[in-house]
Amino acid sequence: MQKKRILVVEDAAYMRDMLSEMLEQAERSYEVVGFAVNGKEAVEKYKELKPDIVTMDLVMEVMDGIQAIRGIKKDDPNALIIVISALGTPEQKKAALDAGAGEYLWKPFTIKNLFDALEKLLGKRKDERGSAT
C-alpha cells in the first residue's frame, strides 16, 4: 500500500514536531511531505505538493484554518482534511465540517486518537469512492 502523503498545517513548532513524530511511528502508512505555518501557506503548499491528507490547525496568523479549508477545497473538492485544534465547541466543529473538513480531532489527543481519526477519514473517502463507482 502506498504511503499517504501528509501536509501538516500548524503554527506551533512543537505541535508540528509532535505530529511528525507520531506519523513517523506509522512510517509504512504515512509520510509528512510538507509543513505550513498559516492558512495562506497551506493553500499554496497544497497546490504545490498535492498531498493525500492535510492536518489543519484552526487558529493561525495571516489566514485561519477555516479559510484555508475553503481555499483548498476550492482548488480540490476531493481534498481530505482533518482539523486538529484546541477549539472544539459544537459550533466550531460544525463550521469546520461545513467548510469541507472530513474529520475533527480535538486537542489534546493520543497517538491512537490520531491514527483512528486518519483511518476514519480515509475510510470515508473509500466509502465515497465506493459509492461513486
Added chain:
Amino acid sequence: MIKGLNYRFFILLSTVLACTILAFFVGFIKNETIVYTHSFYAPILLAGVWYRKKAIYIALFLSIIYILVTYPLAHLSIDVFARSAIFVAVAYVIGLVSEERAKGEEKLKETKDYLDNIITSSVDAIAVVDMDGIVRSWNKAAEDYMGYTEAEVIGTSNKKFFADPEEGEKIMRIVQRDGGLKNYRTTVLNKDKKPVHTSMSAALLRDKNGVPIGTVRMSRDITKEVELEEKIKEERDNLNLILESMDDGVYIVSKDYKVEFMNKVLIDTLGYHVGDICYKVFHNRDDSCPLCKNAEVMKGKTVRWEWDSRRNNKTYDLFETPLKDIKGTMSKLTIFRDISERKRMENELRDAEERYRVIFEHALTALCVIEHGEVVSLANKEFETLSGYSREEIEGKKWIDFIADEDMDRVQNYCEERRKGEAPACCEFKFVSSNGEIKQVNAWIEPIPGANRCIASLLDITELKRKEDELRETCEKLTELDKMKREFLNVAYHEMRSPLAPIVGYASMLERCELSGKGKKYLYIIEQSARELEKMINRMLELARIDSKKIELSLEGVYIPEVVAEVVKGIEPETKEKKQVISTVVPGVKIQADKQKVGAIFYNLISNAIKYTEEGGKIDIMVVDREREGDIRVCIADTGIGIPEEHLPKIFERFYMVDTSLTRKSGSLGLGLSIVKEYVKLHGGKVWATSEFGKGSKFFFIMPKRQ
C-alpha cells in the same frame, strides 16, 4: 189730621169770639172795666198748645180788642198795656214750650220710624219678647227665618222656638244677669220643626224707670258656619290622623304653653302630657324655656331650628308653625324630627374628613386635587416642597403650569384617558417647579367619583432616575465586561488546552516505548493528571456556553440502560481503584432527550458519588419509569461523607463548594453539579438532593420522557 185741625181751629175760633163778645159786652154795654181778661188766657193757652208760637197772634188780637174796649171808657191806663203785654208774653212762652215739645216728639217719631225700618229690613231675625216670654215684636226676617208670620206669633210664648224648651228662659236669665248676650249658639226649631243652627244676641229692654220689660233678640242662621266648622273639625281630625301616623314627633302647644296635642311617636318618647304645661313636663322648668319659639310663632312666623335634647342625648330638627283654629285661636304646631343619626353620621363624616385631611396633608407623596382637569384646588405639604410654591400660590394655579412643554400633550392625553378610566395608572413626566427646575415625577391620576375632579399623586423620582441611569450604565458596563470575560475565557480555554496537546500526545507515544516499572507509573500519573485537567477545562467551557445560551438540545430516542451502562463502564477504572461497588436498577425505558447531555448528567452524578465516597463504599443507581407522570425518576445514592444540611440548597449553584478551606478535599471546582442542574433544566426536569451527614447522600432528578 185735617179733621182734627178743623176741630181745634173751631174751638179756638169760638173761644176767641166768645172772649171778644165778652169784652165788648162788658165794656160797651155795661161800661165796666172789671177784670174779665183772665178768660183771654183760655184761647191763648189753647193756641199755644196747638199752634205753638202762632198763639202770639191770638194774644195780640185779644190785646187790641181789650185796648179798643177800654179806651172809650177813658180807663186807658198802664194796667191795660201791662195786661196786654202779659198776654203776648204768656202766648210766647207757651208757644215756645209747645214748639220744643213738638220738636222732641217729632224727633222721637223719626227715631222710632228709623228703628222700625231697621227692624223691618234687618236680615237678622229680630224679636221682642217680654218678661213672660211672650213675643211682642217679630220682623220680616224672622218670618222668613222661622216660617211663622207676625200675626201667628205675636202674643204667643217663645218656648216653641227652641229645640230645648228651657232654652228661652235660660237666655232670659243670662240677659237679666249680664244685661245682654252675644253670639250665643243654640238650635231653634222652625215652623216645620226643623232644627236651625242659630247664633243669638240679646239685649235687655227697660222702661223709663229702668225696670226690665223684656228682651230684644237678634238671631242669625249659622247652619253654613256650623257645617263649615264641622268640616274644619273633620279636616283637623284628618290632620291629627296624619300627625299621628307621622314618623316624626308632633305636638301642638297653645299660646299659654299648654300641650293640646301629642302624636303617638312623641307620647312614646316623652309620655302622655296633653293638657300639661310644656316647659314644666318636658323641661322641668318653672318658666318658659329660653330657646322657646312660642312668642315668635304666635306672631305668625314659621321657624326651623335644631335642638339638642340633653334628656335623651338626641338632636331634633324642629319645625314650628302657627296653627289657627276656627275661632281664630293661635296654637303652635311643632314637628320633631330625630336627626341624631344624621348628626352622628355628619360628625363621623367630619371626623373621617379630618382623618383623611391629615393623611392627605402628611402623605410623603405630593398630592393635589385638579378641578375640571385644569385648576389645582388643593395641595398638600409635600406638593409645596416639590413645587417650591406656597399653598396660596398653588391653589388656583393651572395644572399645566407644572408640566414641562415637551410632556404637555402626553400628560393631557393621559389625564383625559384616566378620566375615562382607560389609561394605565401611572405616568412619568417632567415637573416644572417654581424656580424652573425640572424634576422627574411619577404621577398617578385618579378621578374622584361623582365630581369632575381628580387627585394627582406625584412622586419625585429625579434621584431614583439618576440612580437608575447610573445602574443602567453600570449594568451596560458589566454586560460589556461579561462579554469580554466570556470571549477571554473562550480564548483562555483554547490556550489552556493547547499545551495539554503535547503532554497527552507525547505521553501516549511514551506508552509505546519500553519503560521501567517506575517509568510506567510516572507516565500513568501524567496521563491521569492531564485527563483531570482536560475535564476541568471542558466543564468550564460548557458552563460558559450555557451562560451565553449557546446550548441547544439535540433530541433523539435515548435508551437509558445503555447510557447508564456506558457511563458505569467508562468510570470503572475509578471504582476499581477505590474498591467501590456500583449497583444499578434500571428498567428498559427510552426517553426523548439529548444523549450526550443525559450521559453527562449520569457521569457527573456518579463520579461525584465516587469522589465523595470512601474506599469500599457502595453506589446505587435506581431509575424508576413513572408511567402516570410520564417521566423517569433517577436516584443516585452513595454511602459517602454526606453534605451538611445548610449546604444542600446551594450545592447546585455555580462554583459552590462545601469546603473552600485549604484543608478541603482537592480535585473539584464545584462545576459538575451546576452542569447537571442546567442540563436537567434544559430537558424540563428538576434535580435535588437529600443527605445525612456522615452517612451518605442521595441525588435525584426527574426528566420527562417527551419534550
